[in-house]
Amino acid sequence: MPARPSLVDNAETTHAGALAYLINDHDPHHGLAVATGYVNLEGLHHLAVNVTDGRAVRILLGASPAPGLSAMPLLPHFDRAIEGLRQDRNLARFPPSRAARLQELDIWLDRRDVQVRRFTERFLHGKTYLFGDAQDARAALVTSANLTNAGLSHNLELGLANYEPMVAKAAFEWFDGLWETAEEFKAELRELLFPDPGLIDPQTVYLRALLELFDAETEQPVSPLNTVQLAPFQRDGFRRALEIVRRRHGVIYADGVGTGKTEIGLAFIEEYTRRRGSHALVVAPRQLVRHWEERIERALLPARVVTYHELATDEQLTPSGTPKRARRLTIDKDVYRLVVVDEGHALRSPNTTWQRAMSRMLGGERKDLVLLTATPINNGLWDLYHLVMTFALHDRAFAADGIPSLRRLFVTAGANERDPENLDPDVLFPLADMVSVRRDRRFIETHYPNAAFPDGTPVRFPQPVLTTERYDLDEAHPDLVLEVVVAIDELNMARYRPSAYRIGGEPEVHEDTLSALLQSAVLKRFESCWRACLLTLERMLAAHDAFLAGWEDGFVLHGEALQAAAGQELDETGLAQWLAENPVEECAESVDLFEDRFRDLVARDRSILGRLVELLGQMDAQHDPKLKLLRSVIDKSPSQKVIVFSTFADTVRYLDENLPDPLGDRQRVTVIGAETNPDERSALLARFCPDTVVRPDYQPEEGEVDLLLSNDVLSEGQNLQQAAAVISYDMPWNPQRVVQRYGRVIRLKSEHEQVHLTTMLPEPGDLEEILSLEAAIRRKIKAARTFGMEIQVLQGEEEREIRSYARRLTDGDPSLLDETDGEGMSPSLSPEQMRSRLRRAFEEGEAERLRRLPWGIGASFRQGPGIPSTGQPGVFFACRTTTGDKYWRFVEAGAAEVVNSQAPILRRIDPGNALNVDQPSVDLEAAWQTASASIMEEHNQQAASAGDPVPVGPIQRWALEVLRNPLAPVPKDAEDAYLALSIDRNQPVRSALGAIRRDHESDLISLTEAAIRILEVVRSYGLRPIEPAAPLTAITQDEIAVVCWLAVLPAASGAGGHTGAGP
Template sequence: MSDQLIDNQTHRLSDAINTLIPHASAARFAVGYFFVSGFNAIADSIGQLDKLYLLIGTTTNRQTVEQLALGYRRREIIEEKLREQRFAPVDKALGETAATIRQHISELQPGGREERTISTLADLIASGRIEVRIHTRGVLHAKAYIFDYRTPQPNSRGIGIIGSSNLTEPGLASNTELNVQVDDDANIMTGEGLHRDLSEWFDKLWAEAKPFSAELMRELQESWALAIARPYDVYLKMLFEMVRSRLEDDSSKLVLPEEIPLAVYQKVAVHQAIGMVKAYQGAFVADVVGVGKSFIGSAVARHFYEAERRRPLIICPKTLQPMWEEYNTRWNLNAQIVPLSMLRESKAGDGSLTTELEKDKYQDCGFVLVDESHNLRYSDNDRYRVLNQYLGDGADRKVLLMTATPYNKSNWDVYNQLKLFHHEESTRIPVEPRNLREYFRRVERGERRLQDLLVHMLVRRTRWQLLRWYGYDEETDKPVDPGNFGPYLLEERRAYLKFTTVEGIEEKKFFPYRRLRTVEYCVDDVYGQEHGQALYAEIVKMLHRRKSTSPQLRLIPEEESDTQAEDPRALTYGRYGLYSYVMPERQRDQRYLRLVRAGKNLRGLIRTSLFKRLESSVEAFRKSIDRQVLVHKNFLTALDHGKIAAGPAAVRELEVALDDTEEALQDFMEALAEAEEARGFAYDIKDFRVKDLQRDIEHDLQTFEYIQSLVTKVKIPESRDAKLQRFLLDLLPSLMKNKKLLVFTQYEDTAQYVWDNLPTSLKQRGHLVTGDTENLQDIVRRFAPEANPAMDGSLPKGKPLDLVITTDRLAEGLNLQDCSQVLNYDLHWNPVRLIQRFGRVDRIGSRHEEIHAINFLPEQAAEKELGLREKLSQRIKEFNEILGMDSQVLDEKERINPEAVYAIYEETSGRHLGRFEGEDSLIGATLADAEEFFRDLRERDPLEYERIRNLRDGLRTARQSTEGAGKVLVLGKAGDFLRLYVRDLKDQPVDIDTIEALRLASCSPNELPSQLPANLNHVLTSVKLRLEKDVDDLWAQRKTRSNLTAGQRYVLDWLEKLKRERPVLDADGGIGKLSEAVSRTRQKRFQTGCDRLRRGQAVGEMLLRRVRQLYYDCGLHLERAAAEEEEVEMRIPRIVAVYALVS
């Protein structure tokens, strides 16, 4: 091949340029694309030129005429696109080209060669030896490299290279190009020749072009290679990038139906939730009670139906089914609605097990909303298994979980809910380690924080956060200053939220003030005395747990009893701790080892129930004792017949004995199932110390019978029940004066007892609600008609209700804000349940300025002269003594929280509950508040917001730090992938949470940068390699067939078979194109079509025709370009920010 032909195979363009530069005084380069990396190959020699004139095209417009012709077949469309490029605004062209160069610099490998090139290029521009202009009039498709000889000859003043190569690294060295070196061959007399012609051609374009040296110089000087940024700016850059997608998602694609009235904060939540669901297949909406989560959920469901044709399936507690059915009709959600109670297995006609969700009508549901999802926090029950199977069948269903309390007893509550949509253990959530189960194990060990994971998929705001970021001052009607929120917390000022009705009317809505009131009663006056002793104290002593009555019984350490049980009549709770009675040689048998944990759980739940019922009402306690007597008699009868009571009958018996709330029953049933193996395992009585067991059961039976004799109705009639009489005589008359009252109790027995003793006049104005109550929606509408209007505007049937006595069946989800008073008949140990109950009336937009919670508090006769705190301390002491070591098995709502107990009963203002309301949010303030900070900044100071938004990628800084010295924080990004890497200066990974790392990076705006560590580039090179590997792994995971539905895999198998066995059908590559589309798309409509082909057993050419029709009907031919662009973006990782902490 001639030396004058340059194809980058035999001869490289970079070699030709480096050869010519030493002989040239000046050069003119005209190229379509310019990238800094293109200078790498010629940077060392380019400085030998006196002047380089560099003319570049607008790198944002990369479409050539040929590329346009491929995309647009019609000539007039091609001409229109070219005209748009030719007359594009100059400022826009300059700005977009600068932005493209900026992005390219951010993608360069840190340190070394690239850093030197950027420095050299900046020096040459600064000295005026390189001048850059940009061709803005259309596409600069020509490429020319023109050199002026330093010592011109009469017939050769210079030389040129023209052809296809751009000033890029591939264009100079690796691409297959074709360029030709053209000699001048000038006329000696006239000087006319190719060099002069090329120079005149260039000079004409140069005169038309716009100066770009200053813009390019700015990009170089402010790039990571030359600038050390302010630590505060790098910190803000990191925060912004972590919430950028939530702030900048294309809102034009967000379908927000006008008929669903949403406040600004609700629209933000909808926006956030949709982004999270798209990123991770699911999300939590966990705003506190009373702020309209159901409106948010409805809007999200409607969006996915309108935008992606994903029909919603709404799963909710039975009590909320009427509400969702009304929303479904009112807002055209097109949803199927299934109560949680229907998530169970049942026998089909052929005897096989089936579930409600296996019915055909649910198969096309692609979006699942679970309301009050904390009811699915346990994985070992039917309803969880049924739903998890439905969500995990490969049908690409997206999930929204709604609950104010995602966390109850354990971090695993959150894990189980999370697994409903995050089916794989490996995760691309930016946490370390990248295995969910291992991450949760580390949370359990205190090595990780749950907040750092949930911040990526949980929307959670308290009422104070909403008012701080979205509120308006009542007096000035101006936005609340987030930095001066203290007066609102102290109730010195009041703020409201703005709502706009469907009719366009703006409304101000306030949160009502919370007011708490403690009502004391003497518990000794409830239970009376026996032989001069207060029965309450005597009963409490008997509820303690003592050691076995058998001195020979060996108790293992896990079964140690409480040391404070001194009363010889104290219970052994032997029925609920069977492991203690297993023969020593059988105690390590796997069948019995599981009884250790199960025994703790059962004892804790039984002891909790007995103690709380003792306080709740004498009737509830009386019935519990009656049931325990029956349970223990039955157990002894079974022993007499040579059996250990187990199996379904024993389970039902103990379930009745507990007769507790649904949550406690669920905990109890799981513990019992673990202990009793209710599905068929029978204990071998020979494996037990039967005499010891029988002795303890008989002892407990005697104690229960004795207690039973103390609390009969004859001894404690209703007229002697001081608590009941205080309620009926002292409280009800004043509370019911022209007001509504909602009375909560944890126990059905207490609710029925109170109801039965109401005067007839109040019963006519009231209603009792328990687990068996039907027509709940009618009761709700009669009690709160304003908050629950009928769609047709009709009034509720039946008399209006002013009083409702209820269990916690009404504590979830319902809007009862016509009422302003909640009375809690039972003692509260934890604020979670109080806040949940309060939330039925404590709602945004309440017409009541104040809402009141009245809480009963028992005191003993000897405590009447004590202060309130001393009385509370005594109750807390009793609770801890009775439960002892078993208290840890309790649900979070049932566990004692001393600080909260004091706040509930000592304070009269409910504003203090806010700090407990946020306790279960599980979300670190760093990113959640960062997002709100940037939203607020965008409104208050848009220029500063834009400055932060446009901070360039690759920013570097260093800051002195005593706590974090020696750590380097590196934020990497590729497409929608974002991960923070933390290394030490020896390039070893540092085991630290993202949120903790951001805390170390936080600083004031005034802090100056320190000198960058000497070996920083080495660390960054290693991190860049790890980032590239992580991105490659993620991309491979996205393309794997395991992410496809069964229908897609079926179609792919047939397409591959047709391509292999009938190649004539793939003569035009059509089958390959279809296979690529089937593998790529996650479009619900197409997946549903593939599933129908599988179920219909379509095969051969018929399947091919149907798939081809689906391909065009679903617009997959239009998705290809977008998918290719996504792949390009995803496969180019870059370092976004670097923050070194030095000593």
């Protein structure tokens, strides 16, 4: 037997070892008395597994002050110590192997001979472990070590064990004196460590999981506004948007069309100007400026309103030499603290002048940005990236939220992919929820069924009635559609693809893309209106004649072809945006550089174009079946006020020229894009909808009209709800266009019970021909964009996609009206639905119960009919590390896959009204081992790379090298510029640096001049060094706790639903 311990320092002899010796060395009738200033679960468990001989045990719990805090009241220190026990308990309740130790402690504390008291009269600095009692004192270990695992084994402690009866007796008298004044605490301790959570069903666990996601933002108080009056759903949205802005300095407010986003903008303006005493700026399209000015004036709020183009030409936000540069902002840009942007999706394109101006606006003194838009995504996932980067300002803005790089996140989501099979927008679910508020019409109707505006008006939308009207162009010319579609398909588009015929060259992707976009535009113009198509064909014919004449003179002028294409109204094809992002220059080259077949193919296309011009030239308005149908649809409309939308200005001109005015008893106004200046546009709209464009009971001087013809310039932002009918004269080629067109009349506070939405389409057989060619062109575009990659372009995929959309349009599918953004922010999984569910539980008094639930709770349910859960069965874990980092994992049945993305997990764990399954045959321990290993791998990889330098793109790397080059002397304060550029910035900054690099590489500027211009970019964009996120530290499995778990079981055999193998 080893010698009795005397000096105990956790080096040669540990306190745990000394206690074990003393317990074995003293008969069980000698009791144990422990006084400790701090205790944790490991310390209590150490006693439970070592004192198993029936020995009486007294534990006196006190509180030790933290260094420098001894002047604080005692009870908060004790409560802090007890809170540590609560955290220990949470960590110990799962998995089953860990919970077994808690059960051992439970059994031990249940013994009558184990007593616990707490001493709260004074701080307890002394720690003792005494054997015997005052009458028969056997040993006293007096030490600095608390009853914790670290105190007993690891910390640098110092204790002396004394076996002299007189000394041990004195120690007992000290202990007994404290014990007599202490309070019984065993019952409270057991309640703390072994709480009764009550009935735990799948619904409770699901709500607890939602609390993990949303608790930080629930029940945030917002003082009522004085001027701007909001409906309940707007108040809730505004409250959440304010919280997002507080955290992120920006928000994408993406409620559906017609839900009153203007009111949200006004509420922000009141919050900032009236409550915070700050300045606010509103940026809006030209056609909405007057609307904003009137609303701001009516609300008696101070705010400056400018157009996008005014923002892009303000002298503070644009470099010298910018055309029309002038003073647009009346005060210094850094005085503003709030910028509200209406139709904020205009900032989706990173290379526009207004995006560059906005980046400069938001630089320098920090400002908050509110983007109001119903369609944050239109062309792809990068749309959302550019919107977020507008206010995030740099790539690592969300590093503290587990997103080390925004760009890498979007690449992982498939933003570069053109094959939808390779897209994974679920990856973006957490980010989208962090930065956006998005509730559609159906959400508002469902969750606010009896709500009303402050003026008593019900929160109600008119019921949309979607119909399709068919026309047959063959009535005017037999087989017209077939002949035109076949001819367009035969076009080689060689005129727009010169690189494909350059001797020894390679085809350029951007030319293939352009040519396909242009071919698609010709087709869409034909579907819209024969006259609009004819005008485009005549312009293309002239361009081909010019090319062939140039060839005869020995040169090829091909940049001009792209510029000419830019002049076409082809925005629906995406061509305008493409050209903005891929600028081209005129280029005349010798025909000797090109293959002879280049000229032959252009001549062949010229012949096809001539045939098409001749064919469409036989048409006239008098015998146009589509125009005739339009007159009939207008005549039969149940609404007196009717709006007719078309994609193309040429189509609207044709209608304006060939429809009688008045048409029946309806006089009309016509608004065509840029041809109608803002003042004229406002006056025309005031004649059509005076009550909503100006004010109720407004009487236009020139009289009120009931028919409006317009291209899609008016399909964004305008409130035209006096009308109850919208006719799409041509096919809206994506759901966003459907939403924007019909959103002009499906609005809150509409006086109509129903609104009638009509789409005019060709006869089914003709439509099939058009759709087939459009699908083929889209495949060409996709193939061009994936050139050089091993990505197969599937023939059936585009046709399925476009036919599915056309079928829904034809069938009048009302769900189209809620598809506000395509991929990336799918309404099928709505965080707002989940928030509403959690809010409802809170309103029913469940908030405190959910928050007080111990960790480690779990339940099981089966998938099946009527149960929302979809996907593979398995086990879900909501976890936290001891430092508070949150991780979710779903281990599929048989550990086939570990899912770590929130969106697919949320789809699987919604139990609906499913019943709990008692004692499911699930190996929770094995599933936990898999989940925790995945969490450790992710966390520790991030921890290991925390100190690594953050890579930046090649343009910024070049700029950093210039600033570090000793041959380019720069001011001393250039160090801040270097640090500011050491993290990836948004596209406008990279573009500005790219222009400097090109000038330097072309020997237009010296190295020193390049350095000076780089510093000017940093200054003009207000770039500042970024504080790095707090580094992570590596963890072990013992530092991961399970907040809650759910076992998702497959549907019972024969019950339908998922039938995969159970876990």
